[in-house]
Amino acid sequence: MSYSPHTAADRERMLAAIGVGSVDDLFADIPAAVRATRFELPAPLVEQEVRAELARLAGQNRIPQVSFLGAGVYRHLVPSVVSEVIGRAEFSTSYTPYQPEVSQGTLQSIYEFQSLICELTGMEVATASHYDGATATAEAALMACRLTRRHRVAISTAVNPQMRRVLATYCAGPGIEIVEVAADLAEGGTGLTSAATAAGALSDECACLIVQQPNLFGGIEPMAELADAAHAAGALMVAVVEPTSLALLAAPGSYGADIVAAEGQPLGIPASYGGPYVGLMAARMESVRQMPGRLVGATRDGQGRKGYVLTLQAREQHIRREKAASNICTNQALCALAAATFLSAVGPEGLRELADLSSVQARHVASAIEAAGLGERRFSAPYFAEVAIRIPDASRRHAAMAERGIVAGYPLERDYPELADTLLLAATELTTDADIEALVEGLESTR
Amino acid sequence: MSTTLPDDRRYSREHEWVRVEGSVAVIGITSFAADELGDIVYVELPELGAKLAQFSSFGVVESVKAVSDLFAPVSGDVAEVNDDLRASPELLNSDPFGAGWIAKVTLTDAAEMEQLLDAAAYAELTAG
Numbered sequence: 296m297s298y299s300p301h302t303a304a305d306r307e308r309m310l311a312a313i314g315v316g317s318v319d320d321l322f323a324d325i326p327a328a329v330r331a332t333r334f335e336l337p338a339p340l341v342e343q344e345v346r347a348e349l350a351r352l353a354g355q356n357r358i359p360q361v362s363f364l365g366a367g368v369y370r371h372l373v374p375s376v377v378s379e380v381i382g383r384a385e386f387s388t389s390y391t392p393y394q395p396e397v398s399q400g401t402l403q404s405i406y407e408f409q410s411l412i413c414e415l416t417g418m419e420v421a422t423a424s425h426y427d428g429a430t431a432t433a434e435a436a437l438m439a440c441r442l443t444r445r446h447r448v449a450i451s452t453a454v455n456p457q458m459r460r461v462l463a464t465y466c467a468g469p470g471i472e473i474v475e476v477a478a479d480l481a482e483g484g485t486g487l488t489s490a491a492t493a494a495g496a497l498s499d500e501c502a503c504l505i506v507q508q509p510n511l512f513g514g515i516e517p518m519a520e521l522a523d524a525a526h527a528a529g530a531l532m533v534a535v536v537e538p539t540s541l542a543l544l545a546a547p548g549s550y551g552a553d554i555v556a557a558e559g560q561p562l563g564i565p566a567s568y569g570g571p572y573v574g575l576m577a578a579r580m581e582s583v584r585q586m587p588g589r590l591v592g593a594t595r596d597g598q599g600r601k602g603y604v605l606t607l608q609a610r611e612q613h614i615r616r617e618k619a620a621s622n623i624c625t626n627q628a629l630c631a632l633a634a635a636t637f638l639s640a641v642g643p644e645g646l647r648e649l650a651d652l653s654s655v656q657a658r659h660v661a662s663a664i665e666a667a668g669l670g671e672r673r674f675s676a677p678y679f680a681e682v683a684i685r686i687p688d689a690s691r692r693h694a695a696m697a698e699r700g701i702v703a704g705y706p707l708e709r710d711y712p713e714l715a716d717t718l719l720l721a722a723t724e725l726t727t728d729a730d731i732e733a734l735v736e737g738l739e740s741t742r
Numbered sequence: 743m744s745t746t747l748p749d750d751r752r753y754s755r756e757h758e759w760v761r762v763e764g765s766v767a768v769i770g771i772t773s774f775a776a777d778e779l780g781d782i783v784y785v786e787l788p789e790l791g792a793k794l795a796q797f798s799s800f801g802v803v804e805s806v807k808a809v810s811d812l813f814a815p816v817s818g819d820v821a822e823v824n825d826d827l828r829a830s831p832e833l834l835n836s837d838p839f840g841a842g843w844i845a846k847v848t849l850t851d852a853a854e855m856e857q858l859l860d861a862a863a864y865a866e867l868t869a870g
Contacts, residue, residue, distance in 0.1 A: 444789055584784065584786070609784075609802075609804045609809035614809065615809060618802070618811075
């Protein structure tokens with residue numbers, strides 16, 4: 296079946312109307328050398344062949360029976376209500392709510408998401424979401440540069456390396472310089488970013504200091520002291536947080552964070568390779584006009600009824616492309632709705648229980664490994680739900696265990712040569728005691 | 743409207759006014775611009791010390807229905823900005839020629855004033 300919306304006669308008429316001889320002439324500006332001349336597409340398949348091919352591809356997935364992999368993405372229970380809500384056609388097929396008169400449901404769901412993120416972070420305003428945590432972090436850095444009119448950003452080396460790579464990509468175009476603040480990774484070190492080191496790296500040219508809480512290694516950073524160091528240099532404090540941890544840890548708004556960015560995946564979104572995930576961003580109201588992306592506001596209509604609209608749109612690219620706060624951001628409305636549904640379903644107490652259980656199980660992981668004499672904690676600082684453990688010959692044992700369906704966390708050596716033989720192990724409320732026994736048994740048998 | 747245009751200053755075709763006080767030029771937008779924009783809700787002011795080039799963009803004014811760049815009627819270094827506009831952008835609507843001034847710059851080329859319109863010429867521009 297071929298699908299063509301235009302007949303040959305239609306095309307001739309359109310070409311004649313714009314004064315172009317042929318369709319190929321429309322592409323005359325593209326050099327011949329980079330023009331695709333052939334598309335080597337596979338032959339068409341019938342439905343059962345497509346299903347068989349997809350099943351074959353899906354069969355290549357290795358679904359671990361036991362996983363302690365975290366490093367930015369976390370397995371949590373996703374209550375059934377989440378897929379029920381986001382599967383509704385009113386949400387799953389809706390487009391950007393530019394027309395408030397026909398989009399009140401979508402707008403209200405985004406407004407409620409924003410309100411939940413504000414409550415969680417202790418900030419005054421949250422965006423309608425971003426592509427993922429890494430792009431939200433990079434956007435936060437660019438926002439800090441606009442707010443301070445400075446062109447340098449300082450970032451802790453204990454921030455997730457993937458986020459730092461995305462930040463480097465974002466900063467390359469506008470020529471923003473990145474200064475690394477070295478976390479204490481020495482033998483017997485804390486694994487944290489010290490305020491003194493940050494103060495030394497900051498200058499009056501730095502727009503912001505970016506620190507992750509908990510940091511990549513699960514460590515609890517001294518955020519208040521770091522915020523003070525940033526502010527002393529006239530820079531803004533950007534806190535990159537893990538949202539479930541906020542049920543236990545101080546809200547960024549309480550320790551002087553100016554901008555908060557986060558990966559929202561732990562809130563009701565399954566862990567999957569490549570997403571889709573959702574970026575969270577929150578800030579103080581005084582900075583709202585430099586926030587990137589979409590914002591929904593609550594208002595009253597002409598008859599005094601409560602309603603919702605996209606607001607402060609002069610910041611956005613569809614109003615003023617060349618002056619937009621960002622031309623490279625989008626939002627993730629459906630994933631944001633998943634997060635809002637998740638937070639509503641578990642509630643404040645449920646989130647606290649989830650965070651409690653995750654951190655308790657992380658301690659069980661560490662103590663079980665240490666008790667068996669298999670390894671020891673690499674860093675001394677308190678941690679949330681993820682812990683770095685030094686285990687001799689870690690890479691080989693990690694690979695051997697993966698073959699047996701056990702993912703023994705993330706080998707930190709991949710990003711930090713000085714952290715050889717160190718595995719980053721994450722726990723959540725889904726981590727069972729049996730999982731921990733399987734991990735210990737796997738480490739024992741790969742000695 | 744032409745009857746209310748102050749004649750102690752010059753006007754640009756982009757609807758800014760400039761009044762020279764010694765070596766300092768005070769810059770604002772005209773009542774015509776403010777009326778066209780409608781209720782102004784936000785003014786993005788230039789940074790102190792910023793170097794403005796004549797007819798280039800130096801800030802933004804946003805109303806409930808539009809957003810528009812501010813264009814410098816003359817070149818100069820920003821010496822002072824009207825901080826009252828941060829909390830009360832509506833001054834641009836209520837008193838565009840007075841309390842709603844936007845920035846003061848130190849003039850770098852007084853001859854640039856000659857490229858601007860006087861009150862009568864500006865009144866003619868906006869009448870049509």
